[in-house]
Amino acid sequence: MSSVHADAEDGSNTAARQQPQHLVFVYGTLKSGQPNNARLLEYMDSDISVVGKAVTRYPYPLVLATDYNVPFLINEICYTAKRVSGELFSVSSHALAFLDYVESTPTLYCRERIEVDLQIATAADPPDDVASSAETGQPGKQPSELMDSAASVESRWCWCYFLAHHNPSLVAPPFYSEYDSAKTPMRLNIQSLTPQDEEQIKRVIAKEVQIMPM
Numbered sequence: 001m002s003s004v005h006a007d008a009e010d011g012s013n014t015a016a017r018q019q020p021q022h023l024v025f026v027y028g029t030l031k032s033g034q035p036n037n038a039r040l041l042e043y044m045d046s047d048i049s050v051v052g053k054a055v056t057r058y059p060y061p062l063v064l065a066t067d068y069n070v071p072f073l074i075n076e077i078c079y080t081a082k083r084v085s086g087e088l089f090s091v092s093s094h095a096l097a098f099l100d101y102v103e104s105t106p107t108l109y110c111r112e113r114i115e116v117d118l119q120i121a122t123a124a125d126p127p128d129d130v131a132s133s134a135e136t137g138q139p140g141k142q143p144s145e146l147m148d149s150a151a152s153v154e155s156r157w158c159w160c161y162f163l164a165h166h167n168p169s170l171v172a173p174p175f176y177s178e179y180d181s182a183k184t185p186m187r188l189n190i191q192s193l194t195p196q197d198e199e200q201i202k203r204v205i206a207k208e209v210q211i212m213p214m
Helices: 002-018 037-047 093-102 128-136 143-148 195-211
Strands: 021-026 048-056 062-065 070-073 085-092 109-119 153-163
Touching (some): 037 048, 037 085, 037 093, 048 153, 070 153, 085 093
Parallel strands (some): 021 153
Antiparallel strands (some): 021 085, 048 085, 048 109, 062 070
């Protein structure tokens, strides 16, 4: 029985590896250590791998909005905003469809192509001030500065989930360069939601971001 199960499992993993792969930039609750990441891996672990840390090539408004304190990236190059730090995932077509579902595409979010700079690991250790900022969150270099000072970066085109519709008043400071739920918690326990509750909340959020004043 165990060998049959192992063969079936290996076949499943092989099929997942043979699917077309897509690059997806994540900046909010889907990042490693953030509220939605565990849920993502629970369903799609074999279909998703982390390529590395990345930062948007251009500055986009990353804002926290609605009563739930949700992070939204707005698809407008805005030079008063900041380059946004996140992670680059490699996902199967099956996982990409699951992400579309999680992000309520195209009702709440829309999936668009953008260019990011991917940080390439080097043997050299980062300077102390960079390591301190990245590991402890203490004042130091901002995420975009950390990426700019990396020994090696490579440009990648990838998918990114932007807010689909919004009130223009949302595009206003403060703009963030990085989202961390430990510093700016969501006012929502994602893990405790039923699918019905989640869909209702998404409808409320979609309505709020279109009509709410800042």
